[in-house]
Amino acid sequence: MTRTYVVSGGASGIGAATTALLREQGHRVITVDLRDADVVADLSTPAGRTAAVAAVRELIDPAIGLHGVVPCAGVAGLTGTDPQLLVSVNFFGAIALVEGLRDLMARAGDAAVAFLASNSITGMPGWQLATAEACLAEDEPAARAAAAQVEAVMVYPSTKAALAWWARTHGVREEWIGAGIRLNAVAPGKIATPMTEALAADPVFGPLGEAYPTAIGRDGRPEEIAAVIGFLLSPASSLLVGTTIYADGGTDAMLHPRSPAGWDPK
Numbered sequence: 540m541t542r543t544y545v546v547s548g549g550a551s552g553i554g555a556a557t558t559a560l561l562r563e564q565g566h567r568v569i570t571v572d573l574r575d576a577d578v579v580a581d582l583s584t585p586a587g588r589t590a591a592v593a594a595v596r597e598l599i600d601p602a603i604g605l606h607g608v609v610p611c612a613g614v615a616g617l618t619g620t621d622p623q624l625l626v627s628v629n630f631f632g633a634i635a636l637v638e639g640l641r642d643l644m645a646r647a648g649d650a651a652v653a654f655l656a657s658n659s660i661t662g663m664p665g666w667q668l669a670t671a672e673a674c675l676a677e678d679e680p681a682a683r684a685a686a687a688q689v690e691a692v693m694v695y696p697s698t699k700a701a702l703a704w705w706a707r708t709h710g711v712r713e714e715w716i717g718a719g720i721r722l723n724a725v726a727p728g729k730i731a732t733p734m735t736e737a738l739a740a741d742p743v744f745g746p747l748g749e750a751y752p753t754a755i756g757r758d759g760r761p762e763e764i765a766a767v768i769g770f771l772l773s774p775a776s777s778l779l780v781g782t783t784i785y786a787d788g789g790t791d792a793m794l795h796p797r798s799p800a801g802w803d804p805k
Contacts, residue, residue, distance in 0.1 A: 542606035543647075544772065545595055547571040547582065547636055552732035553655065554611030556761035557768050564769070569598050571636070572612065582612050582632030583624060585679075592639030604647030607772045608637050611655050616695030622686040629698035630674045630682070634705065637722075645718035653771040654706050654724035657699035658787040662728075662794055666696035674701035675708070699726070703783045710781030723779050725767045728787025730759040754789025 544561055548554035549570030558568045570576040571591050577598065580591035599605055610633030614625045637652050644650035659666070667689050673682035674697070686694045703724045709715055710722035729751045751758075767786045770776050785791045 541565055541567060543567045543569070543599060543603065544607045544609065545569045545571065545605065545636065545640065546609045546611060547591075547632070548610070548612035548655075549577075550575040552611070553727070553730065553761045553764045553768075554609070556765035557609055557611065560762065560765040560769050561772075566606075569595055571595065582636070583627045585635075588632060588635035588639070592636065595636075595640065596643070599643055601643065601646065604645070605640055605643035605650065606647045607644070607651045607653070608640055609653045609655075609768055609772070610634075610636050613655060613698075616691035616693070618691075620691040622689060622691040622694040623683040625691055625694045625698050626670060626674065626682045626686045627679065629695070630701050630705075631677075631679050633702060634677070641714070641718070641720065644720045648719040649774060650719060651721045651723070651772045651776070652706070653768045654702040654722070655699075656703040656724040656726040656783055657696065658726045658728045658785055658791045659696040660700045660703060660726060660783075661791055662787075663696050666693050666700070668697070670694055670697035671701040671704070674698065675704055706783070707781040716780055721771075721776070721780050723771045723776070723781065724783040725764060725771065726783050726785045726787065726791075727764045728753065728759060728785075728790045730761055730764055732761055752790055752793055753787070754793055757788070759786065759788055 544566060546554050546558050546568055549558045550572040558570055561568045571578045571580055578591055578594040581587035612632055613629045616625060669685040670682050673685050706722040706724045715722055764786055767784055
């Protein structure tokens with residue numbers, strides 16, 4: 540059966556790989572991005588998110604509905620990046636898209652959302668908990684204010700943890716799973732995308748990226764994460780609700796064989 544999905548950040552990286560996979564499977568994919576997308580929109584602002592949701596809705600037959608959303612659009616925590624931008628795009632851009640299309644997913648039934656979290660949630664100690672908590676409270680001004688107090692690198696895991704926790708806390712609620720919509724997340728490690736290319740060029744974090752540990756001895760590929768996302772969207776994952784799958788080549792297992800000791804947000 541042909542299903543309809545929405546993928547933000549669909550112009551590059553994991554979003555592009557996910558779009559390609561779903562289309563190869565015969566599904567219809569509506570992409571959202573700043574460029575080269577079916578819907579060109581800026582998810583960093585409330586107005587941009589409203590416009591994105593409205594434009595997507597115009598492309599969907601309400602009688603059929605929507606079978607899933609994959610919010611891949613995101614900003615890396617690189618040197619010189621505004622930490623507040625990470626909050627607005629990574630978390631609030633993703634949640635606005637998912638919530639704005641919830642009724643269409645409920646109409647379709649057997650729908651799914653796959654958030655893009657990160658293994659930095661457990662792999663990077665000392666990230667800022669206050670930002671994540673404000674995100675979970677869905678208070679964007681407070682989250683941006685908290686993020687502004689630290690470097691962007693400490694905000695990236697905050698936004699990704701908030702997505703994973705949002706999926707976990709909301710996924711079991713009546714308005715989501717009760718409506719036939721499963722919320723889950725995938726937590727990639729270091730994946731060979733334009734984002735990690737930018738990381739390699741970062742004067743502060745580039746050397747750290749080169750030393751990134753994996754059990755398989757290489758960076759992941761976007762299509763490998765797309766495969767996990769495709770599974771989370773499919774009926775084959777029907778028992779997965781509110782979970783986060785680590786797809787990082789063994790990095791998290793290497794760092795925390797028994798418990799996530801690296802997880803110590805301040």
